[in-house]
Amino acid sequence: MGEGRVKLRIYGMTCDDCVATVTRGLMDQDGVLDVRVSLEKRMGEVDIDPEKVKPEELLSNKVFKKPSHYTATLIDQ
Amino acid sequence: MILSEEVQKFDLVILGKGAAAFSAAIKASELSNGEMTIAMVGTGQLGGTCVNVGCVPSKYLLEASHLVFRPGHSRMAGIYDTPVRHNFSEVMKGLRSYVTHARETKYAQVIENYRNVKLFTGLGKFVDKKTVALTGSDGNEIGRLSGSSILIATGSHPSVPNIEGLKDAGFLTSDTIWELNELPDSVAIIGGGAIGLEIGQALLHFGSKVTVIEALDSLLPQSEPEIQAALKKKLEEEGIRFHMRARVSAVHKSGEVKNIEVITHKGKENIGVKELIVATGRAPNTDNIGLEVAGVRTDSRGLIITSDTMKTSASGVYAAGDCVSKKMFLETLAAREGVIAVSNMFGEDMRIDYDSTVWAVFTSPQVAGVGMTENEFSMKNGSCSNRVFSLENLTKASIIGETEGIIKITVNPLDNRIAGMQIMAPNATDIITEGAYAVKNGYTIDDVIATSHIFPSMSEGIKLAAQSFIRDMSKMSCCVE
Numbered sequence: 001m002g003e004g005r006v007k008l009r010i011y012g013m014t015c016d017d018c019v020a021t022v023t024r025g026l027m028d029q030d031g032v033l034d035v036r037v038s039l040e041k042r043m044g045e046v047d048i049d050p051e052k053v054k055p056e057e058l059l060s061n062k063v064f065k066k067p068s069h070y071t072a073t074l075i076d077q
Numbered sequence: 078m079i080l081s082e083e084v085q086k087f088d089l090v091i092l093g094k095g096a097a098a099f100s101a102a103i104k105a106s107e108l109s110n111g112e113m114t115i116a117m118v119g120t121g122q123l124g125g126t127c128v129n130v131g132c133v134p135s136k137y138l139l140e141a142s143h144l145v146f147r148p149g150h151s152r153m154a155g156i157y158d159t160p161v162r163h164n165f166s167e168v169m170k171g172l173r174s175y176v177t178h179a180r181e182t183k184y185a186q187v188i189e190n191y192r193n194v195k196l197f198t199g200l201g202k203f204v205d206k207k208t209v210a211l212t213g214s215d216g217n218e219i220g221r222l223s224g225s226s227i228l229i230a231t232g233s234h235p236s237v238p239n240i241e242g243l244k245d246a247g248f249l250t251s252d253t254i255w256e257l258n259e260l261p262d263s264v265a266i267i268g269g270g271a272i273g274l275e276i277g278q279a280l281l282h283f284g285s286k287v288t289v290i291e292a293l294d295s296l297l298p299q300s301e302p303e304i305q306a307a308l309k310k311k312l313e314e315e316g317i318r319f320h321m322r323a324r325v326s327a328v329h330k331s332g333e334v335k336n337i338e339v340i341t342h343k344g345k346e347n348i349g350v351k352e353l354i355v356a357t358g359r360a361p362n363t364d365n366i367g368l369e370v371a372g373v374r375t376d377s378r379g380l381i382i383t384s385d386t387m388k389t390s391a392s393g394v395y396a397a398g399d400c401v402s403k404k405m406f407l408e409t410l411a412a413r414e415g416v417i418a419v420s421n422m423f424g425e426d427m428r429i430d431y432d433s434t435v436w437a438v439f440t441s442p443q444v445a446g447v448g449m450t451e452n453e454f455s456m457k458n459g460s461c462s463n464r465v466f467s468l469e470n471l472t473k474a475s476i477i478g479e480t481e482g483i484i485k486i487t488v489n490p491l492d493n494r495i496a497g498m499q500i501m502a503p504n505a506t507d508i509i510t511e512g513a514y515a516v517k518n519g520y521t522i523d524d525v526i527a528t529s530h531i532f533p534s535m536s537e538g539i540k541l542a543a544q545s546f547i548r549d550m551s552k553m554s555c556c557v558e
Binding site: 011056059069 | 424
């Protein structure tokens, strides 16, 4: 099993609860191995199994879809 | 002036300040709750081609010209031709004033409300896939910007053919004509496309003698042959002189006269005019922005190749607007492409739909279309069904005395779904939207017939055009459904 690291710019976070919600949402996604979200940097670092999930599929995570008010883009593509 | 020694980092760098750039910046701001840091880079005026030198000034000039022309060409019994007093110089002053107002209110003041968007003046050129160098008008680098995502929306400029003596004689284009203050008494226009015909008819309506020189054997290549012929006939009746399948071999200036050497199948002819306008199409602004460094592929015309998601060949780099390889170059399409590009940066799966995109030519009568032509549908599917409805059979057109137009509908013969519609009518640009709904949603001619339309109205013509698939509308009562 390989491992890849994806950096996300995350928008809409205002507090630690947001960090927890986004982190939990990403951790629930198949192929996601670990998640570190920073409120200060508005960033997330996501370790993934590239055979199970592509970086851009993280953007389609439920936590980034309406009615959620969080959105994200890829930083390093 | 050096903006910064360091590379300034943004979430999104947009090359361009036009329609695609603005719609992208605003959509990105909305999707990110105003948090996405955006750099908008360009050398030209805010708003790009459309508001400054395209749709806005050309429609202003056309409307003003119609106000001058129509009272002198009455179409109703008992209404006498009345010459209109006017001052061309004042009209042009009003035009420029309106363009400034539109740019300020629709672009400059709008973008000021987006604190996350920073404007940079200068030419942005890729130094790698994520970084652009910004150069000033003197060619010196004034800073560097990097973006996690980049949108290329650099637009286009009028293309000028390589004709002997053209530059020395001087000419106008759709970029420069708006500075005119004096109406030229005679004008030759190279190019019988939308821009050439709109400017040509406007100047004709103000009183210029207008000659259009077109390389092809028909006007408006995107339109149906019936519309090409009907519009040419109408413009000829108004006084425009056409040279079709004609090539300009040389231009030279003699005193105040520009002599144009035109070659047609009849031989060589010299046309002497006061002013020459070049309207031979537009070329993308992609030459000097380092696309090769970023790995962004272009086609043979220099237009950027994208997928229908507006992604270029370089990951993280998108393109939108007139710099993109496609068939239609429209402000509305540019704006849509900008929205799609940005939405996809946020993980959406949005795709551009060129099939239901409407296009228009604002001559009088106007021409507008959507979807496939008869020929395009037949070439793709082997056969098609279509009808051409004359406005002579439309009551409203008869009342206002403007029956020169037609409505042509192309349907899939297998299910009667509308695949394309083209309209030549006084308000074709307004009523074509019905065609756009039909093509986009797969409506049949029966759907159109079963939908109520106002009588008497020009939009009723679309219903009658649909009915012409089932009966001869030239011999029909106007109340039959």
